[in-house]
Amino acid sequence: MSVPILEIEGLVKRYATGLFQQKETFRLEADLTFHDSTIVGILGPNGSGKTTLFELITGSNVPSAGNVRVMGRNIHDVKYAERDRLAIHYHQSYQVRRYRRTRPSLLMQAAGHDYPIVHLFDEPQFNTQDGYIGFMLDFFRKLRAQGRLVFVCLHPNEPYHLELMEEVCERYVFVLAGRIRGFPNFGSMLQEPDIRTYLGKLAPSEAEHLP
Numbered sequence: 486m487s488v489p490i491l492e493i494e495g496l497v498k499r500y501a502t503g504l505f506q507q508k509e510t511f512r513l514e515a516d517l518t519f520h521d522s523t524i525v526g527i528l529g530p531n532g533s534g535k536t537t538l539f540e541l542i543t544g545s546n547v548p549s550a551g552n553v554r555v556m557g558r559n560i561h562d563v564k565y566a567e568r569d570r571l572a573i574h575y576h577q578s579y580q581v582r583r584y585r586r587t588r589p590s591l592l593m594q595a596a597g598h599d600y601p602i603v604h605l606f607d608e609p610q611f612n613t614q615d616g617y618i619g620f621m622l623d624f625f626r627k628l629r630a631q632g633r634l635v636f637v638c639l640h641p642n643e644p645y646h647l648e649l650m651e652e653v654c655e656r657y658v659f660v661l662a663g664r665i666r667g668f669p670n671f672g673s674m675l676q677e678p679d680i681r682t683y684l685g686k687l688a689p690s691e692a693e694h695l696p
Contacts, residue, residue: 487520489518489554490634491553493542494553494554495552496550497514497551498513498541498546499512514665515541517665519656523634523655524656525654526637527636528638528659528683529640529660529683530640530661533660535660536576542555542560542572543560543573543574544563544565555572555602556602558594563593563596565593567595570599570601571598571601572605573601573603574605602634604634608638609637609639625637655670656669657671659674659677659680
């Protein structure tokens with residue numbers, strides 16, 4: 486069996502306040518595996534943990550527990566300067582997120598790749614003019630055709646945002662209060678009541694999107 490492109494195993498990130506008696510303020514947990522190249526849509530309210538998940542995948546945030554493996558390599562054991570050869574995070578304006586150094590790179594392993602395998606687009610700004618949307622969708626598909634794993638995170642506030650995700654994405658992940666759920670298609674995701682509540686008036690009718 487081939488090595489998964491991305492394996493998120495027992496991943497936990499905890500945030501807490503207090504010096505001596507700490508009180509947990511946020512907790513993210515994830516177990517996800519992606520064996521093949523695909524385009525994954527990620528949705529969820531602001532503050533639910535989507536960006537934190539991206540930072541953990543790219544190694545720019547340190548997990549409280551668990552592992553993130555890209556092509557079999559634990560991203561947090563890879564040299565800092567080479568982590569973006571495995572997973573790269575584009576945040577809104579397409580600036581690459583930086584990482585926090587916690588140990589010498591000399592003691593870490595090489596990435597083993599020259600070009601990012603996992604591409605994470607965090608709320609990209611889709612310009613509706615001059616064919617920009619078509620350009621971006623073609624770019625996502627090109628990365629997939631090259632064997633890459635692509636994540637597209639959107640916080641939909643217009644109907645066309647959902648239409649874009651349904652058009653280009655093959656799998657979906659929904660994040661709510663640190664709880665992460667995966668879905669094999671758009672229709673199965675829409676059957677979840679809390680997701681329909683989140684989408685509100687933007688949610689298409691269930692009859693139109695049976696899994």
